Amino acid sequence: MSELAQYAILFGLTVGVLGLVLSLHALARVIGQSRAEPAKDVPAAAGSLSRDPVWVRYHAKYYGYALLFLAFDMEMAFMYPWAVVYREEGLVALLDMGVFLAILFLGLLYGWSQGALRRQ
Amino acid sequence: MSIVLVLLALAIGCYLVAVFEGWAVHGRFSLMRPAISALALLGREQILPRTPDRLFFETGPILLLVAGLLSVAVIPLAPGLIITDLAIGALFLNAALAYVLVALIMAGWGPNGAYAMVGGWRFLGQFIAYAMLIVMPITAVAMRAESLSTTQIVLSQAALWNVVYQPIGFVLFVIAALGVAWLPPIDLPTGGGDLAGGVEAEYTGARLAVWRLARLVIVVALSGATVTFYFGGWLGPWLPGWAWTALKTVAVAAAMLTLGRHLPRLREERYLAVSWKLGISLALANIFLVGVIALLVPI
Amino acid sequence: MGRDLALLGPELLLAGAAMLMIVAEMARAARLVLAIGLTALALSTALTLPMLDAETSVFGGTYRIDAIAGWAKLILLPGTALALLMARAEIAGRDREGSVYALIVLVTLGALMLSGAGDMMVLVIGVVLTGLGSFALVAYPRDDAATEAGMKYLVFGSVTGSVMIYGLTFWFGGAGSTLFSELGQLRGQTLVLIAGLIAVIAGLGYKAALVPFHFWAPDAYDGAPVSVAAYLSVITKAAAFFAFAQVLRDLPREAGWPVALALISAATMTYGYLAALVQTNLVRLIAYSSVAQSGYLLMGVVALGVSPIAVPAILIFAAAYVAMNLGAFAVIMVAGRSLADLEGIGRSRPWFGVAMVVFLLSLTGIPPLFGFVGKVYLFMAAVEAGFLWLAVIGILNSVLALGVYLRMVVPMYRTAEAGAPDPAGLPLATVIAATAGATLGLGVLAGMFLP
């Protein structure tokens, strides 16, 4: 199977999901009825109505991790190609990546020591 | 042909998992239960919360289902019995799973409800915690297989399953998988206890059905991935390959569903702290260890 | 492999030292961090010495070990050591002190990569490494001004950097290689050449604070700690010009890009001095004046490929610029950030006064100081490349320069109310002595060392 065909299948799968969902909705329309009643559509908030829209700034107390994550996640892009050829390259690859991982780990430790891994 | 078979297997798997989850949660083992629930859900009222972000609200569950299905697409049931045998299968799995986060954030944002919103943001924190633990153990697996193709990964475990070869990676992967599928004890995004369903809180009717289905697919996908990466996939004596995969997958799913029930729930920042401070250290050590072993013992 | 690593000795040593510094910083041992940094810089300089005459490259031509890279190290490494001392004088005892030192060393590592870049990838890495470190350094104090400076610096840097990355892809498309040595392939593909060149001018011109990419410079310098401003104004800027030299020397001189650069050069020096003339904040004044100095350095870039002394000109003036600008900033650290703070400093601190005069005259280009020698080389290179008009503009701008710098010299010898000045401390005195010595002595001696 060519690469393109494989991705076509995956795309088809996505479209299929859409179809499935639509048909489920249609089914629901058929077997069930919705009745419009006041206050039924209030979002769950322990019974009280929230005054403002909830789309406000949310204090993500884990942003220290998030910043580290951005860097770490991308570093992994370098690791996949390396992992695939690892056994061919042997010791050299181990040393290369050993240095890379050591630096990565050092970065983590540094962030830790500076209080990045903390609920801010 | 294989596509249909895999999808069929997936459907059965999902149903089994649903049955099993019902047993684990409610203590009642009933084969009919999930079907009845699904029908009931479809028959119930569909309520659209006031002033929602309609696009996000509707797309959330669909995207979740797509993400689950795409991750299933690269999991081999048996040699040749796979939807798409991509050369970068493991990486693709990773990419597909990343959309779980997007789906949850969308679903949390969409209904303009406080609980859903908090749930979505919690899941973001959870994502930051587990994402590296998905990526790093897979790297170690790929090192041994010299390929990112899931089929190759299974074949590389002919001599020894990865669960023995790299147990640290296995444990980390499972913990991360619990996070992806927000299974207990890491299920605060939809925390029944304090958020009244969190992200799920505003979904009703068909939307909730899709949502639940998607969640089941994700659980199956993760179990399948665990089996592929660590339990040698279809490898096994006597039985045909597909059966082994199915059996193992259901077993892993069952284990994942039961295990966490007995542990106290984990707040997302505890999860973050543990996975970054301990988890990533271990994951790096895992990669290094696997590297050394792969050089010393060429199996 | 082994050969490559041996040739990379200075860089590897510096990288290793940076890691060690980070480890020491985790233990909050700031003095140790500083000591490691200074030692590594000294050793790294020593390692560079035997490689000055090298004309080779490592990693398949992507990283050049040649005269530019060698001399660049000789300029940048000691300059960084002095900047470290200045930072010590300014932030000793503050929170996360060691992090600043480690960042400075890392940024210098990026600067070395820029000056040895033989490939687009190394160039990009160099730009990003210097950029990211610098943003963090500028925002280090975390107060209103510093974060504002950091934010502006970041926005400019990331936009120009990304534009450069985009533009470089065209060179790859046109030349079929990411190596700069293959840029000759672009001959005839004018559009591709121009597209990439504009991008490179944006990316490196931002680092070098060329008009019109200079807006960040005064704000960033003003908001940052003075020592960081001093560091950024010399090391990353000099590195940008070394990178210019590495990139453009193999580029076919067609489509009139030298003329375009010459126009930028003229605009930069004129604008820089004009803007400096009206400043009362010393840091901003020096910032604008260093914008103008970039214009002079660009004269050397304009002559690349035609005049054999273009590269020596860039190197010499960069060395001079590092010495005199660092020195001037060091005196500002002693005196204060406002022009009024200079009042009478020539009387109350005669030695620093003399040093400041030396720096400012050198910046103006008065012989026999180092800055003059550099400018002569630049003028010669420009004239030789056929840009007489640019040399004339450069010389005319020396008059504006004089106005700018005399605005600082004149109040220094006005009598101010007496008051015992605070002692300046050993690190700063060392920096000022070293830079003043270099500015005074190297102008005469530079010629003897050059090939």
Add this chain to the structure above:
Amino acid sequence: MIPELMIALSVGAALFGVGLYGALSQTNLVMILMGVELVLASALVNTVAFWRYLHPDVTAAKMYVLIVMAVMALEMAVGFGIAVARFRARGSVEMEEARELKG
């Protein structure tokens, strides 16, 4: 000229245009960084297109892509780091409100 290449380059140019416009027109630091990401993405599109259609045997292009991706991530990390510091110092990441330093 290869039509696919032209299409890909056009997509890249469009991304570049949108990104640059965004980066230059937005006043919120985070939005500016988004624009920068788009510009970088356009560089990725371009590189891959040139590699695929003009120079398929040049592996350096793939490396360039990886490096650009790393640049994207790191720039964001540092960018958000500074945004956070700014937010703490000032309570806003609007460029328009950054007027302390001038002259």
Add this chain to the structure above:
Amino acid sequence: MPLLTIATFLPILAGLALMVLPDRSARIAHRVSIGATGAVFLITLAIWARGISPDGFAQVEEIAWIRAIGAAYRLGLDGLSLPLVLLTSVLFLLSAIYSARIGERAASYVVLMLMLETAALGTFMALDGLLFYVFFEVSLVGMYFMIAGWGYEDRQRAALMFFLYTLLGSLPLLLAIIGLYLGSGTFDMRAWIDAPPLTGIAAMLALIAMLFTFAVKIPAFPVHTWLPAAHVQAPTAGSVILAGVMLKFGTYGLVRFAYLMTPEAFARAGQVILAFGVVSALYGAFAALAQTDLKKMIAYTSVNHMGYVVMGVAVAALASDPRTRTIGLDGATLQMVSHGLVTGALFFLVGMLQDRAHSRGMADFGGLLGRVPWLGWAFVLSAFASLGLPGLAHFPAEFQIFLATLNGMPWGIVAILAIVVTAALYLRAIAAVFLGEANPKWADMPDLDRREKLVVVPLLILTVLVGIAPGWLIDMIHTTMTRIGG
């Protein structure tokens, strides 16, 4: 022994030594200053004794410097530079003696003086274009700080004006030097002189650049306006150095660079240059006539006298007859020396007067000749020398210049009118200050003391010597000028 190098760098080394001395009191500083300048004076005498060579430069000292671009450390002498070197060492020695009274920041003052001496000697002896420019500019910085630090009431502005003017003026020279370098591939001035590297339009551009520079330095009309301001505000020794030595940079450069390195262009532009010379001479004289401030008046006579020098050089370039050319150049060079001696003496005397009276206005004085005869007669003698009285220093010089002008370019002789004006203005000044009714305010003004006599008398002796027996000086100059002019 490299006497030239020793002479050049001895002063600055003495200055540096003084800077690191633990005791930098005024006494020590002035001792160092007098010692160093005295030693330099002796060394220059030794250099003189070694003599010069009729064909090219003598006593050349050369060390490789910037090999890549052919710049080297080269010093040497000929009949044009040796008299100026001698003049420099004499004037600096006398200035050092005169300044021994200054107590305010004496050490810095002395260091600046010594730096200036190094710069001046270096400028006259440099045989390398780049080196010349370096010394040329260093003198500028030294003089700026001297005026700014030790001048009179409005010194900051005057210093700034001086600096701006002369720096702006000297930058074109740099371009010209670069042009000469690119034409020849070396910075060796001997090579430039032997084979002028530029021709045509390039040569003309270079010439214009050089002329601009030297015109500012000389100073010639209309770029002379910095001079009165700088002179009035400068400390006395500064004025002496400025007028006696630094103005000669301009005329020296005019001959050494413009005349010798771009000869064709110079000849083509000769009429214009001559015109500038004539106008400068006339303008200087008339402007001096309008002054009531003694120092300003003398400053303007400098413009006048230097105008004659320009005339001499221009005529030499225009004339076809080698004899006329030689006479013109001889006269111009001798005029430089004479002007240094005479104007030096005049500035010293005005400075002494100002020290006593704190005023320079002619109207403030009267009948001082009886009160302070030494000062008075010295001034009268110097003034007569300055107006060109036969038997005194300016006469042989101006005589030769006018002779050459008459032979070569007769219209230029109109400048002789300036001599009349000069005579008038000096007589007026003498009458106002030293003759007439004595102003009772100065009844107890002291006459020159021993130190002051020591400063003035040698200059007066030299003035007379050059006036009545200029042979020893003219021979030296002539040796070189016959070669150049012929």
